[in-house]
Amino acid sequence: MATERLDVIIFGASGFTGKYTVYEAVSVLKDLKWGIAGRNREKLQAVLKEMGAKAKKDLSQTPIFIADVNDEASLLNMAKSCRIVVNTAGPYRFYGENVVRACINSGTHHVDVSGEPQYMETMQLKYNELAKERGVYVISACGFDSIPADMGIVFVEKNFDGVVNSVETFLVSGIKGEKNASDGKAGINTGTWQSAVYGLAHADELRGIRQKLYPERLPKFFPILKHRPLIFRSREVNKVCLPFPGSDRSVVMRSQRFLYDTEKKRPVQMHAYIGFPSWLAAIFVVLFATFFALMAKFEFGRTLLLKYPSFFSGGFVSPDGPSESRMERSYFKMTMKATGWPSSQRLAEGTDQYTEPPTKTLMVRVSGPNPGYGSTCVALLSTAVTILRESNKMPGNGGVLPPGAAFSKTSLISELEKHEHGIKFEILANK
Numbered sequence: 534m535a536t537e538r539l540d541v542i543i544f545g546a547s548g549f550t551g552k553y554t555v556y557e558a559v560s561v562l563k564d565l566k567w568g569i570a571g572r573n574r575e576k577l578q579a580v581l582k583e584m585g586a587k588a589k590k591d592l593s594q595t596p597i598f599i600a601d602v603n604d605e606a607s608l609l610n611m612a613k614s615c616r617i618v619v620n621t622a623g624p625y626r627f628y629g630e631n632v633v634r635a636c637i638n639s640g641t642h643h644v645d646v647s648g649e650p651q652y653m654e655t656m657q658l659k660y661n662e663l664a665k666e667r668g669v670y671v672i673s674a675c676g677f678d679s680i681p682a683d684m685g686i687v688f689v690e691k692n693f694d695g696v697v698n699s700v701e702t703f704l705v706s707g708i709k710g711e712k713n714a715s716d717g718k719a720g721i722n723t724g725t726w727q728s729a730v731y732g733l734a735h736a737d738e739l740r741g742i743r744q745k746l747y748p749e750r751l752p753k754f755f756p757i758l759k760h761r762p763l764i765f766r767s768r769e770v771n772k773v774c775l776p777f778p779g780s781d782r783s784v785v786m787r788s789q790r791f792l793y794d795t796e797k798k799r800p801v802q803m804h805a806y807i808g809f810p811s812w813l814a815a816i817f818v819v820l821f822a823t824f825f826a827l828m829a830k831f832e833f834g835r836t837l838l839l840k841y842p843s844f845f846s847g848g849f850v851s852p853d854g855p856s857e858s859r860m861e862r863s864y865f866k867m868t869m870k871a872t873g874w875p876s877s878q879r880l881a882e883g884t885d886q887y888t889e890p891p892t893k894t895l896m897v898r899v900s901g902p903n904p905g906y907g908s909t910c911v912a913l914l915s916t917a918v919t920i921l922r923e924s925n926k927m928p929g930n931g932g933v934l935p936p937g938a939a940f941s942k943t944s945l946i947s948e949l950e951k952h953e954h955g956i957k958f959e960i961l962a963n964k
Contacts, residue, residue: 540565541917542598542615544632545622546692547576548720549854550646550676554621559588561914561952565921568596570611571622602628608635614675617642617917623664624728625652625673626735630659630914633671633877633933637664642931643671643909644916646909648678648780649732654742654787657933664931670924674784675916676909681899681956682781683868683937684946686801689871689897696880697873698891699758699802704777706865706904713858718847720863721905722854726842739783740962751790751800755886758802764815769896772870773815781805788937795928799883804914816820846894854906865904868961869897896961907954915948916940916953 545551571577587593600611607832612635617920622628625647633656636643653673664671682702769773782805789800809815828834842850849936873889901908923943
C-alpha cells in the first residue's frame, strides 16, 4: 500500500538555517503534514528534540527521510514523498542542482533561500522549460534574500495608484536594546560566508549566463534611474549608505523582466542601498569589502577566507551561527522610495514612453525580526504554503521563477504578516 504524500519536507534540516525552519514550521505549517530530511538520522532526531522543546511541542513522531545530495535515488525518494521540498542545504552552487532536478523529475515543487545569482539564473536557464512541462514551480530567493525587496515592489505597485518608474531600497539592520555578554560577536553562520566567497569569486560568470537567458535586451525606459554616489547620507533613512551587495537587484530585475515579457508591464527600475550609523562605519565596510573581494578572487585568498572565517570577519562568522539572544533582538527595516506617474497620466501601452518627468512618490517600509534566521525561515515556509494553497493564482503551470514573478497575484504578503517572526509591509507616505 502506497503511503500518502506529505505536504512538505524540509531538506537540510540539521543545518543552522534548517533547524530554525523546523522551529518555525510548528506554527507556519500547523495545518499541513510535514517531515524533515538530511544525511544523518541521529542529527535529525536531535533537531526535532531541540526545536520541539523550544516550541513546546512533541516533534518525535515527525517523519524523517535520509537523503544525500550525492545520492540521486535518495533525493528522488524524498521528492516523491511530498508535494513540495523546502531546501535549506546551501551553498546552493554546490548542493542545489541535484535537488532541483530530483524535484522536477518527481513532479514536486521546490523552494529555497539562495541569494546566489549564478545558481538561480543557471537553474532558470537549464530547467525552466522542463519545470513548466512537469507542472512544477522552482522558486529561489525565498528568504531575507530577496522576499522583502521583490515582494516589497509588488506591494509598492499594488498601492501606487499609477505607474512606477523606479524604486530605491534602503536597508537598515540592527540589534534592539543594550548589548550584553550572551549576544556574542557572531552574526551569521559559515554557510552564508561560504556562499558570499564563492559568489564573489565567480561573479564574472553572470554575464555569460544572462546573455543566454536574455538574448534580447530590455528596451530602455526613461527617465533612467541613476546610481547614487558610492558613499552618501540618505535623507530617506538618515543613514550613511553604500550600494547593497546582495542579490536583491538581480532578483527584482528577473521578476520585472518576466512581467514585461508575459504581461507587457512597464518594468520598474531599481537600485539597492544599505545604511550605516556613521561615515566611519561605512568607510570601514568599504575597506573590508575591498579586502574581501580581492581575497575571494584568488584561490589562495579563498582558501584562507574559507579556512579561517572567524578570524577574517573579526568573529562575525561562526560555525555555530549567532547566539539565541542576538537573534531574538535583531531586526531589519527596508525603506523603499518609489517614483512614477499618477493613474491619470497612464499611457495606452506599458511599452510607451513618458515625455514628462515623474510627479508622484510613494514611501513604503518592509520590516521584520531576525532577518538571517527568523523572518527568513517564516518567509521560506510561507512561500511553500502559498504554492500549495494558491497555485491557481500563479503564472502558467510551473517554471523556474523569482518570488515577485511567482507570487505577485497571490496572498503571500498577508501570509507573511500573520506570523510572529513574519514580515510587515506598510505605507509611510503617499504624495
